[in-house]
Amino acid sequence: MKKLTNRALSVLLCSFAIAGQAIAQNPKLSDPEVAHAAVTANQIDIGFAEIAKEKSKNADILKFAETMTNDHKAIIGQAVALVTKLKVTPLDNAVSKQLLADAENKKKMLRSKSAKDFDKAYIDNEVSYHKAVIAAVEGLLIPEAENAELKELLQNVVPALKAHLGHAEMVQKMFAGK
Amino acid sequence: MRNSIYLLLALFLLNGCSSKKAETTTPAEDYGHPEEKAPAAIQKNRVEEVPLKNTASYHTVVIRQMKFEPAELKLHKGDTVLWINKDITDHDVTEEVAKKWTSSKIPVNKSWSMVVKQSADYYCSIHLVMKGKLLVE
Numbered sequence: 001m002k003k004l005t006n007r008a009l010s011v012l013l014c015s016f017a018i019a020g021q022a023i024a025q026n027p028k029l030s031d032p033e034v035a036h037a038a039v040t041a042n043q044i045d046i047g048f049a050e051i052a053k054e055k056s057k058n059a060d061i062l063k064f065a066e067t068m069t070n071d072h073k074a075i076i077g078q079a080v081a082l083v084t085k086l087k088v089t090p091l092d093n094a095v096s097k098q099l100l101a102d103a104e105n106k107k108k109m110l111r112s113k114s115a116k117d118f119d120k121a122y123i124d125n126e127v128s129y130h131k132a133v134i135a136a137v138e139g140l141l142i143p144e145a146e147n148a149e150l151k152e153l154l155q156n157v158v159p160a161l162k163a164h165l166g167h168a169e170m171v172q173k174m175f176a177g178k
Numbered sequence: 179m180r181n182s183i184y185l186l187l188a189l190f191l192l193n194g195c196s197s198k199k200a201e202t203t204t205p206a207e208d209y210g211h212p213e214e215k216a217p218a219a220i221q222k223n224r225v226e227e228v229p230l231k232n233t234a235s236y237h238t239v240v241i242r243q244m245k246f247e248p249a250e251l252k253l254h255k256g257d258t259v260l261w262i263n264k265d266i267t268d269h270d271v272t273e274e275v276a277k278k279w280t281s282s283k284i285p286v287n288k289s290w291s292m293v294v295k296q297s298a299d300y301y302c303s304i305h306l307v308m309k310g311k312l313l314v315e
């Protein structure tokens with residue numbers, strides 16, 4: 001299982017490298033594209049939480065999924081309010097497309113799990129997904145954001161992502177060896 | 179894509195917490211009225227100076243960036259503590275060891291206060307990594 005987790009992480013990190021290449025060929029990620037990628041990354045975790053709410057009966061998993069739904073929804077609300085104020089329309093781009101393609105694979109994997117194996121697979125994916133998103137926000141979206149308020153919003157989101165990662169790792173420990 | 183964002187937003191309704199409120203508390207109240215000046219979501223993103231009305235027996239803990247500030251508070255029995263949520267997500271304040279008391283959900287820009295009777299380790303039951311201490315001297 002540990003191997004599988006590492007593989008899942010490397011696939012995600014690899015996909016950011018691919019997205020990075022797409023950016024390298026087209027060096028500037030515009031603010032509408034940064035905003036789109038940020039919203040997409042948050043929507044994806046809401047999608048994972050939805051599957052957990054359908055499939056899990058574990059109180060710790062369900063509570064974590066509820067926090068993910070509410071927090072990522074709040075972050076999207078902030079992003080939508082800001083782009084509305086800035087009169088920016090989020091623009092689809094290579095990073096968003098890669099994030100969505102990876103998420104579809106992960107969702108398929110999660111949906112295929114038996115009730116017995118689901119909880120561990122979900123929380124393992126939450127740990128690796130938050131690690132990857134923190135890396136993308138800090139290493140890609142914040143440096144690429146030009147507008148000061150957009151940059152600030154992304155910076156304000158990082159502590160929430162790190163708290164989610166810490167929370168996910170706590171829940172993950174409960175499933176270690178199961 | 180934008181439309182689908184709003185659709186997603188509309189799909190996820192808020193679910194309230196259902197934990198019991200402590201007796202010596204006031205309900206979560208408005209802290210300021212950001213909606214009068216700018217959309218709350220934008221305003222709350224700004225780093226704001228919170229006017230702290232602290233006295234010898236009244237203490238404020240600001241919740242910001244997933245932290246309680248100050249995380250450790252020394253105080254006297256009978257002092258009042260006010261927690262203000264200046265973060266971007268909902269939080270709560272819950273006694274950690276035996277769940278003796280809880281604020282229930284404190285939404286963004288709201289606050290909650292309690293008269294402190296004894297020392298306590300507390301945490302946010304929504305975000306398990308957020309922890310604080312009340313030290314009665």
Ligand SMILES: [Cu+2]
Pocket residue numbers: 268269270302303304305308
């Ligand atoms: Cu919290």
